[in-house]
Structures are given as structure tokens and as C-alpha cells.
Amino acid sequence: MIERPLFEWDWVTRNLDVIWDKLGEHVWLTFLAVAIGLAIALPLGILAHRRKRLYPPIAGTAGVLYTIPSLALFAMLLPFTGLSTTTAEIGLVGYTQFILIRNIVTGLEGVPGDAKEAALGMGYTPWQLLWKVELPLAMPAIIAGVRIASVSTIGLVTVTTLIGKGGFGHILFQLGFRRFDNTPMIVGAVLSVGLAVAADALIVLAQRFLTPWARGRRTVGV
Amino acid sequence: MSEPGFFADVWSYLTTADNWTGSLGIRTLFVEHVWMSLLAIGIAFAIAFPVALAIGHRRKAEFLVVSISNAGRAIPSLAILAFLVPFSIRLGLGIGFWPTMVALVALAIPPLVTNTYIGIQEVDPDIVEAARGMGMTERRVLWGIEVPLAVPLIVAGLRIAMLTVIATATLAALVGWGGLGRLIVDGFAVQNRPKIFAGALLVASLAIGVDLLLGWAGRRLSPRTSGDLSERQAKANAAAAVG
């Protein structure tokens, strides 16, 4: 077998533009997926919380989506939405639902009854109750969900290299594996993990900023 | 692309006998996928279970467990697969089987360890102390009380691990293995979209089916109420051990 060097810094310096480009793609795909995912999961979660009967079908559907292996999900979307960002995003957003909805519902359920009663006693409408009491108190759980969903999504973006996207997965797979070239493989993998760690840390910071009153861990782990 | 026409093509792909035969036929790929998954879970469990029991029982090394679990979630499975192939070749183990097996086992271990560990750890310490107080040996405490009470979480861990394995096995087709992912990858190479869809459908069905099965099994194996039934069970075990 032809001997290949384990790592060449040279490759990195020569390909900084590609790395930068792919960083942008990876971050954008992730941000879009989590943001849209949240925009969809919030109303669904609130609905499931308000009407208990809707929880099983909502959680169930999200669960089924979550169960489907990512490559299969993207592959099923392919004939309909082609090799596009849309295909990637539909899949990625789909995967965030299970975690987000579950955490949102758990968060809302965890709101102490007396807080709600006090608010209603003060004449809050259900809408005000939600906006001013329930959601803020559910924030830690929701943010925890966003945290897990973000890290998951960052990992899943690498799979989208098959449909022409991929972010760092492109570097790992197309530039690395397809040529058996070690350096891009390492770069792609390390940067993916690095991004996940960074996103995680960022969200923890955001959590402190947004919910400074929340002490102790209210993380709902998998 | 006309939708009804497309699905008719998918149906036609799945019902053409030719597509089921041969080394790249649906039957072979399906069996391959299932066998590999079971084998990997088996091996992973054999490794993860004793480790998690040891750590959980002594309630130490939680940091290690959390780290492994996080690492497992953060490293993309495609990366692990991709790295293992050249490595495997260098060791003379070839493409296909070995890199896939190692990747599957490696990815299955974190959820198994985590859930088993938490399962053991969450057993009410009072029950454990009571059992010890009644003179049960450590081994009896572990196997008679902690493990049975941890079963629901262990099964949940198995469920997560199994899904991870099935999903990663699908990806393994990208790095030279077989399995149902083959239908997707080869279909993609020639843009045979009905084939791609059919393959994806089969993978999804397998995953969902396994998940439902394990979910059902988990419910069956759980105590009816986590409260008094398990406590009674625990006391019964304790009594049996001593008397």
C-alpha cells in the first residue's frame, strides 16, 4: 500500500478558503435547522401541553422521524426536493423535533402550579400566562433541548455530503475519504467535533444570560 | 415527476424478483444489515454491561461515563467509519466487515454504558442499604436488586444503541460495506430514484420496527409501578437470600 503522511499542515494552509467556506455552510445549515425546528416545535409543544390528548400523536410522529436513519430520510426526500438545501433542511429540522418538543413539554409541565394559580388569580389571560409565566419558567428545559438538538444537528450535517452539502462532512468525505487523504479526513472530523463543542458552550453561556434565575441543572438528558 | 408514477416505480422495484436475488439483492442486504447490527450490539453489550455495572454499583467514575456519552454523541459516525477503513487496510483486515464492525461497536457502547450506569445508580439507595443490612452479599445486591430495577433503563439504552447501530450500518455503505445502505448509495450513483427511495424505505421500516419491538419489550419488562412492586420484589429477594 502506498504510504501516506498522517497529517500535513501544508494542506490546511493551502485550503483555508475551503475550510472557511465549509464552516459557513455547516454553521448556516445548523442554525437554520435549529431555528426553524424551534419555530415549529414551540407551537406544537404548547399545543401538546394544552391538549393532553394531542401529545401522543405529536410526540409519536416526532419520534418516528427521529428513528429513521438520517441517510434514509435524506434519500426519501431526494426524489421530491432534489439535491438542495431544502432537502437537507427538511431532514435536519425533522430530527430536531423529537428532542425539542419533548423538552418543551417537559419544561411546561414543570411549571409549579402555584405560579400559574397566582398569575390567573391576578387576572392573566391564558395567553399572558403562557408568555409571562409558563414559557420563562420552562426556559431551562427548552434551552437544554436546544443544546442537545444543536449538537445532534451538527453531527447530522456531515451526512448531507451525500446530497451535495455536508459542511465539514464534505472535507471529511469528499476531500478526505474519497481520496484516502488523511489530512482532510482529520480536519473534517476535528472541526465537526470542535464546532459541536463550541456550540454547546455557547448555548450554555446563552442559558446563563437568558435564565440567570435558574440554579442547578434541569437538564433532561437522553 | 409525477407522484403516482414515482411510487408505482418504487413498488415495482420492490416487487421485482430479480432485485431480491444475488449478493446485492434486497434479501442478502437485509439479512446482512440485521446480522451485523445484532452482532455489534451483542459485542457492545458484552463490553458495556460489565463496565457499567462495576461503575454503577460502586457509584464512582461518573465523570468518565458522562464523557464517554458526550463523546459518542459529538463525533459524527461517518467520521469514525471513514477513519477506520484506511486503518483496517493497513492492518490487512480489508474494507467492508471489520471497519464497520468496529465502528458499530464503538458507537453502541456509549448509550449502553450510560443507561446501564444510570439505571443502577438510580436504584433507591435505601433499598440497597436495607438489603446490605439484611446481610446480602454485594453480588446478591447487584444481581437481585439493582439489575432488575435497572432493567427499564437498560432496555431503553439497548433501544438507543440499536437505532444508532442500524443508522450507522446504513452509512457504512458509503465506505465500502454492504447492508441496506447499498441500495441507497448504488441507486444514487446512477440516480435510480425509485431504488434510492425503496432502499430508504426498507431502512426506515427496519429501524421503526425494531424501535417498536424494543419499546414494547421495555414496557413488558418494567415493573407495573416503579413504586411498591419493585420494593416488594426487592424485599422478597432479600428475604430469600438470607432465609
Place this chain on the structure above:
Amino acid sequence: MRRLFRSHVLGAALVALALVAAACDGSGGDGNGNGSLTIGAVGFAENQILGEMYAQALEAAGYDVERQLNLDSREIVQPAIESGEVDIAPEYLATLAVFLGGDGGTDPAEVHAQLEELLADRGQTVLEFSSAVDTNAFVVTEDTASEHDLSAVSDLEGIAGELTLGGPPECPEREFCIPGLEEVYGVEFADFVPLDVGGPLTVEALAGGEIDVGLLFSTDGAIEANGFVVLEDDRQLQQADNIAPVVSTEALNDEIAGILNGISAALDTPTMTALNAQVTVDQEDPADVAAGFLEDSGLI
């Protein structure tokens, strides 16, 4: 109260941003801006080197160029040219002609004319062909060759039933691969293992004995580097696969044609093989290899 407000505003802003982003994102990035050319190539060394050559030469002439050099197969490139997502792609005369339903042939001029016709209906133009030819090569290790006394593809006739072929996943559908082997040589392998498009996976599988016969490309430097034996195509299954750029007629103009034709003229089979080897054996980057060639040939 201020803290609650803070989180509400932030949350709402994020959600709004997401919705806006989703609405705007839709088609962005997939289409082609005015005046920019997209070069598409299949993800194997030679095609990528050619793609880079076209790209760099056009850039030197002032064109704005986008690269898509990791596409999976002709089945992706062709529709992409038709839909306008790709403008230029390096192709091979006979294989493309047959792919489009033509007869192919062994005379490049003939096949070229054939291809011109086939592409005219598709809004594509094939430019002048190079003398550089790259065909499928059925390759075995030296050991296999001596063990079964193989020097030509026809030697496989009796024993193919015990051997495994490895190659690109498209092999079962390519005239010059599996169907052709059956038709022209009466060769049916025991098994086919889909690997990659003339890439390291196939090379390693062959070297490691996981497959007995591998499909590589005739200009692949890895063949020599690994001491593989190319089985002679004695019954002429392979045809005139001269390299030629295929361009979307809409995007084409005389200047572009001139530039690309210049590249084709400067290439020949030994040169292409040497350039390929720089990538697959010396692990150099296709972009660098292309740049080197363009400079050495005075094309840049």
C-alpha cells in the same frame, strides 16, 4: 421583570430571523449568476484535474468560475447541464454517446459526429476532442495474472465464474462494463462488489485480495504504482473514449471554445496519465497539478 423581557425579546427575534431566513433561503445558492460559469466534474482524479484546468484557464481569461468537482456520476452531471446548474464538464466520447443512446464506435471522429447530433437536442455542444484517451481497464494483480495465466480479457472466459469484480457502482449499467463483458466476452463474474469510481477503495480492494479483478481507468497511475496487470481488451469492448469538453450551448462562446480546445490539443494519453499519477500516487492536489500543466504548456 427586565430579565424575563430580555429572554422574550431574544427568543422572538431568533424565531423571526429563522422564518425570514427560511423564506429567503429557498433557491439561493443553487442557481447561476449572470456571467459565471460552473464547471462540473465527477469525483475521480482525472475528471477533477480536467475540471480544474478548464476552470483555471477560464479564470485567467477573466471569467467568473464556480467549481463542482465532486459529483457522483454522469447521471448527475448530465441533468445538471440541462438544468443550467452546470455549464461545462469533461467527458469521454464513446461512453457518453452510448449513454445517450448512440452506437458509439472506435473511430473518434465518427463518434464525435454522432455525439454532436445526440447533444444538439439537449442544448449541449461537444468541443474538439483530445488525442488523450481514457477507457475502462480491467486490472488484476501480478499474482492473479500468473496464477490463472491472464493477459487479456478473453482469458477470463472460463474462470470468471470463480472471480469477483470490483468497480464503480454504475458498472452493472455501463455498456463498457458488466453488460459489455457478457455480450462481447461471454464473461460473467461470480460477484460484483461496488466500490468507488476508479479510486483508492478499488485499488486497495484489489491489492488486498478482496476482489480479483478491478475496474480502473486506463490512465490511472495507481496501476503502475501497484504493479497491476492490465488485461488487454482483445475483442475491443472499449471504444473511442477520447476526452472532450461538453458545454451547455447557451453558455458557450468562441472565446470559451478556443480556450478549452487549446487544453484538449495540449493533452495526450501519456501526459494525462502522468498528471493523474501526481494526484493518486503523489497525493498532490488536482488544482496544483492542473496549474502546473497549464503553466508548462503555456496555456496560462
